[in-house]
Each structure stands twice: as structure tokens, then as C-alpha cells.
Amino acid sequence: MRVGDWLKQQLFHWVDDQLPSSFRAKLKALPTRQNEYGYDPFGFNRDDAKVAALIARFFHHTYFRVQSHDIARVPSGRVMLISNHSGQLPFDGIAIAGSMLYDCEQPRIVRAMIERYVQTLPFMSYLFARWGSITGTPENCRRLLEDGEAILVFPEGSRGISKPFTLRYQLQEFGLGFMRLALETKTPIVPVAVVGAEEQAPAFNIKPVAKLVGAPAFPVMPVPPFFPIFPFPTKYRIYFGEPILFDGDPDDEDEVLEEKVKVVKNEIQNMIRIGLKERKNIFW
Amino acid sequence: MAGPVRDRIVITGIAGRLGRLVARRLHRLPDVRVVGIDRRELAGRPRDIDHVRVDLRSKKARDVFRAGDVKALIHMGLMHDPRSSTEDHHSWNVQGTTRLLEACAQYGVPKVILLSSANVYGPRPDNPQFLAEDAPLMGGQSFPAIRDLIEVDMLTSSFFWKHSQCETVILRPVHILGGVKNAPSNYLRLRFVPTLLGFDPMVQVIHEDDVVEAICRALDPGVRGIFNVVGPGEVPLSTILRELGKPTIPVPHGLAKSLFGALWRGKLTSFPVPELEHIRYVCMVDGSRAISELGYRPRHTLKETIQAVQR
Numbered sequence: 001m002r003v004g005d006w007l008k009q010q011l012f013h014w015v016d017d018q019l020p021s022s023f024r025a026k027l028k029a030l031p032t033r034q035n036e037y038g039y040d041p042f043g044f045n046r047d048d049a050k051v052a053a054l055i056a057r058f059f060h061h062t063y064f065r066v067q068s069h070d071i072a073r074v075p076s077g078r079v080m081l082i083s084n085h086s087g088q089l090p091f092d093g094i095a096i097a098g099s100m101l102y103d104c105e106q107p108r109i110v111r112a113m114i115e116r117y118v119q120t121l122p123f124m125s126y127l128f129a130r131w132g133s134i135t136g137t138p139e140n141c142r143r144l145l146e147d148g149e150a151i152l153v154f155p156e157g158s159r160g161i162s163k164p165f166t167l168r169y170q171l172q173e174f175g176l177g178f179m180r181l182a183l184e185t186k187t188p189i190v191p192v193a194v195v196g197a198e199e200q201a202p203a204f205n206i207k208p209v210a211k212l213v214g215a216p217a218f219p220v221m222p223v224p225p226f227f228p229i230f231p232f233p234t235k236y237r238i239y240f241g242e243p244i245l246f247d248g249d250p251d252d253e254d255e256v257l258e259e260k261v262k263v264v265k266n267e268i269q270n271m272i273r274i275g276l277k278e279r280k281n282i283f284w
Numbered sequence: 285m286a287g288p289v290r291d292r293i294v295i296t297g298i299a300g301r302l303g304r305l306v307a308r309r310l311h312r313l314p315d316v317r318v319v320g321i322d323r324r325e326l327a328g329r330p331r332d333i334d335h336v337r338v339d340l341r342s343k344k345a346r347d348v349f350r351a352g353d354v355k356a357l358i359h360m361g362l363m364h365d366p367r368s369s370t371e372d373h374h375s376w377n378v379q380g381t382t383r384l385l386e387a388c389a390q391y392g393v394p395k396v397i398l399l400s401s402a403n404v405y406g407p408r409p410d411n412p413q414f415l416a417e418d419a420p421l422m423g424g425q426s427f428p429a430i431r432d433l434i435e436v437d438m439l440t441s442s443f444f445w446k447h448s449q450c451e452t453v454i455l456r457p458v459h460i461l462g463g464v465k466n467a468p469s470n471y472l473r474l475r476f477v478p479t480l481l482g483f484d485p486m487v488q489v490i491h492e493d494d495v496v497e498a499i500c501r502a503l504d505p506g507v508r509g510i511f512n513v514v515g516p517g518e519v520p521l522s523t524i525l526r527e528l529g530k531p532t533i534p535v536p537h538g539l540a541k542s543l544f545g546a547l548w549r550g551k552l553t554s555f556p557v558p559e560l561e562h563i564r565y566v567c568m569v570d571g572s573r574a575i576s577e578l579g580y581r582p583r584h585t586l587k588e589t590i591q592a593v594q595r
Contacts, residue, residue, distance in 0.1 A: 039518070126484040
């Protein structure tokens with residue numbers, strides 16, 4: 001056996017020991033479409049996903065101490081989670097995925113739509129796929145929704161995650177793609193508000209440098225360690241809204257879709273407002 | 285020629301591994317006479333297969349169709365020797381195909397089948413996981429050597445529109461594994477397999493017998509159009525290499541590019557640098573159309589397909 005395989009097996013054993021057995025049993029019961037080698041068509045693998053689950057557990061339980069509200073509102077079957085996006089690094093995605101794993105009766109794997117740019121990064125390119133993420137193209141999203149999966153979309157995209165600290169809790173422009181897909185596949189939309197992530201890395205985006213290195217953003221923090229590698233351990237509060245099922249023609253004019261998107265956006269903004277009001281301190 | 289009058293099926297590139305497999309399967313059929321066109325010799329040719337050793341562009345190749353009794357053309361005689369010059373390549377593949385299609389139109393051949401490849405879509409970071417038949421053919425952007433395959437594919441699809449009396453079929457199979465001497469099979473037969481550090485794309489493979497099966501299905505009357513042809517499923521590249529028990533050498537992408545560039549220039553490898561993209565990004569296709577309209581199903585399991593390169 002190769003050294004790499006042996007190390008991987010040891011890692012999987014160690015991960016199994018760390019995860020509570022009740023959770024492992026629930027994870028095992030998850031229905032997935034795997035082939036004889038244990039991979040689904042998008043490259044998701046249950047063993048690799050356990051590692052991700054453990055990482056998510058650390059951030060969910062220990063680091064950000066996620067408190068989720070009304071997660072029972074998320075319906076079973078196909079669903080789109082639409083959330084605000086912030087914090088320079090996508091820890092809000094990990095936290096939402098963690099909530100869906102640990103705060104739900106029956107854990108669910110969230111399929112996050114990730115930047116196409118990630119495909120060009122070594123290791124990230126395949127690790128994210130093993131953990132259930134997919135490249136953010138409409139075709140991929142449609143396929144997964146038709147298979148009844150839960151999709152996480154940040155319609156603000158990189159506009160949201162790399163916005164400067166001064167714009168915290170101000171939603172940026174929403175893309176319309178998710179609404180077209182939701183209408184087309186008749187998928188219920190659950191608005192999600194993440195409170196706490198916006199303060200985890202107070203940074204500013206230096207656009208010329210980002211352009212120079214070909215990355216979507218180049219965030220710099222005014223305080224050490226200057227690069228937002230490690231976020232501050234803020235407390236996360238995640239609010240799940242009532243599912244909304246929109247009705248309409250997916251090929252409508254942008255203005256018509258914008259109206260519908262605004263409903264979702266307002267819902268998220270409302271929940272953020274409530275969350276900020278309830279919150280006494282950023283860190284606990 | 286002696287014997288009863290039978291419909292003739294012309295196979296270009298019959299001397300290649302896949303050509304031989306198709307010929308072997310077809311020549312047993314009672315009402316079919318197989319005619320091969322290939323510059324290469326056809327070793328071990330059964331007596332009931334005619335072989336015309338000519339260039340695709342020559343007049344003699346055209347003469348094969350003159351009698352008007354050709355029931356079908358299976359065009360798989362494309363050259364893909366990465367070492368030969370671009371001009372040779374282009375002239376052989378594009379001009380050869382043009383001539384063949386002209387002959388088919390002139391002599392009323394009722395069925396034309398082109399064996400293209402799923403590589404015409406090209407591996408790209410922003411590819412959706414499964415490309416449908418109407419996806420743009422972007423393979424040539426990073427890999428010039430595949431441009432004439434794309435051109436041939438497009439020529440054939442315009443032939444499809446122009447000559448509606450002819451049933452034109454374009455098959456785009458994924459990486460074919462088996463005794464064939466194509467890049468994916470050769471890659472998997474290396475003693476030490478170089479991989480790109482940190483990249484492990486999902487790939488689709490198909491057994492050579494399943495490709496033959498798809499070609500034979502495409503011969504059925506009424507079948508026309510473009511079909512992606514997929515094998516039994518999709519796996520990460522690393523799983524294939526583990527299944528084959530191959531030692532791998534992970535190389536960072538930047539280094540691999542310059543290393544393979546040097547090896548290529550020194551004629552020490554038969555893999556051109558742009559092929560690296562295939563072990564970096566996904567290029568997978570949606571084969572549901574072939575399943576519903578062609579009635580094609582892969583017979584071999586993933587394991588059998590992967591192991592087929594070692595036989």
C-alpha cells in the first residue's frame with residue numbers, strides 16, 4: 001500500500017473517533033448516489049466528507065459557537081438557501097453547512113456553489129468537490145436541484161465576501177441567476193441571515209493587486225496579521241426564514257425578476273436587523 | 285466480386301484498433317460487406333473484407349462509392365499523431381473528410397457516422413460538470429492539435445443540415461480505454477504516471493467494446509444527430525490510478541508545464557503539453573441522449589473498463 005493511502009486511512013480512523021457515533025450513524029443513513037468507488041457524479045465522497053464534517057464541527061461548535069434559529073423551517077427535498085456573504089473567507093458557508101449537519105434532526109449535506117476560479121487552485125480544486133461543493137454554473141445547479149439536494153447560494157458573490165468593513169451588514173447587489181433557476185425548477189427559497197461573519201475580518205480590498213494576481217479579491221487588514229487568514233472568533237447567529245415558493249416565468253425580463261429577488265433580499269435584511277438588535281456583544 | 289449482392293459498409297481507418305474491432309463485428313452480419321479505406325496495411329484481414337489501401341483524399345477513395353451500393357460510411361480514419369506537422373494533419377483530416385462527404389452526397393449514401401470525441405469540448409475550469417451536445421466546442425482554445433477534429437466535427441454537422449436525406453450521426457465518446465493507442469490509454473500504461481500536484485479531476489472513461497457497440501447502434505435506420513457517448517460512470521483520476529496500482533509522481537503544474545515542454549522538444553514523450561489540462565480540469569459530458577435515443581448502454585463495469593488498458 002502506498003504511504004499516501006495509509007496516511008489517508010489513519011486520518012479517516014482518527015476522524016471517525018472524533019465524531020460522535022450517533023452522528024456517524026446519521027451520516028451513514030444519508031441517501032447519496034454513489035458509484036462502486038464511492039463517488040457521486042460531482043466528486044462527492046462520504047469518507048472525505050467526514051473530514052469536512054469534523055472541520056465544520058470545530059468552527060461550528062468551538063470557534064464561532066454558531067447559534068441557529070428556526071432551522072426546522074428548511075423543508076426536506078430540493079431547496080435553495082440564499083444567504084448574505086461576508087468576511088473575506090467563506091466561513092459563513094462552513095457555518096451554514098455545519099448548522100445543516102449538526103443543528104438539524106436529520107443532517108443534510110449542503111451543496112455550495114463555488115467560484116469557478118477555485119477550480120484553478122491546487123488542492124482546493126478537488127477537496128471542495130469531495131466535500132460536496134460544485135462549480136457555480138446554472139447547469140450544475142439545475143442538475144442537483146432536480147436530484148432533490150439542498151443548494152447554498154450567495155447571490156452577492158465576491159461583491160459580498162470582499163466588501164470593506166465599512167459596508168458591514170449592507171447587502172450588496174444580488175445576482176438574478178438563482179431566481180431564474182428557482183422559478184424553472186420550482187424550488188422553495190429559504191432566506192438565511194448570518195450575523196457575526198461580517199466582523200470576523202475587518203479588511204479592505206485592494207483591487208489593483210487583485211487584478212494583478214488574477215484573483216477575485218485581494219483583502220488586506222489594517223491590523224496584524226494583515227492578511228485575513230485567521231478570522232476573529234466572533235459569535236455567529238444564523239437565522240433561517242420561512243421558505244418562499246415563487247411563481248413565474250424564468251425567462252421574464254430582468255425587472256420582473258428583480259422584484260422577486262427584492263423580496264428575498266428584504267427578508268434577509270430584516271432578519272439581519274433583528275439579529276443585530278438581539279445581539280449584545282460581537283464575541284459572545 | 286463473387287457471392288450474393290450485399291450492402292457495403294465503408295470504414296475509414298480500418299487498420300486502427302477500433303476500426304478492426306468494428307470491422308470484425310460487422311463482417312459477421314449476413315447482409316453486409318465491409319470495405320476498408322486506410323493507408324496502412326490491414327494485418328490478418330478476413331477474406332470477406334475488402335481493403336482499399338489509398339489516401340482518403342485520392343480519387344480511388346472516391347471510386348469506392350461510385351457503384352452506389354454503399355449503405356453506410358463509418359468515418360474513423362482521422363489522423364491524430366501529435367508529432368506530424370499541422371499542415372499534414374489539417375490536409376488529411378479536413379480535406380479528407382470534405383472529399384468523403386462530397387462523395388457521400390453525390391452517390392447518395394444513406395448513413396454517415398463520424399467518430400468524434402468528447403475532447404472537442406475541452407477541459408476548462410468553468411465547465412459545468414456535464415456538457416450536453418449543444419455546448420460550445422472550446423477544445424481548440426488550449427490545444428491547437430485538436431482544432432482539426434473540431435473542424436471535422438463541424439463539417440459533418442453542417443453536412444447533417446445540408447443533406448437531410450442522409451442520416452448523419454456524430455458520436456463523441458469520452459476517454460476510450462483498452463488496447464487502443466490513444467493518449468488516455470497510453471497515459472495509464474506508463475510505468476510511473478505523472479499527475480499534477482493538487483489536481484484530481486473527475487473523469488469519464490469508456491471501454492473500447494462499448495464504443496464499438498455505440499457505433500453499431502448508430503447504424504440502425506432512423507438514428508441521426510449528435511450523441512455524447514459515456515461509459516459506466518465517473519471517478520476521480522486518482523481512483524483509476526489506484527485501481528491500476530500505478531505509482532504516481534505528483535508534479536506542480538508550473539514545473540510540469542516546463543518539464544513536459546522540454547521532454548516534448550527532446551522527443552522524449554508523446555504527450556504534448558496542452559494534454560496536461562486533461563488531468564487538471566473536468567471535461568465530462570452528459571450521455572443521456574445516447575441512452576434514450578440510441579438505446580445504448582455500457583456493457584462493461586467501471587472496473588473492467590479501467591483494467592482494459594492493462595490487457
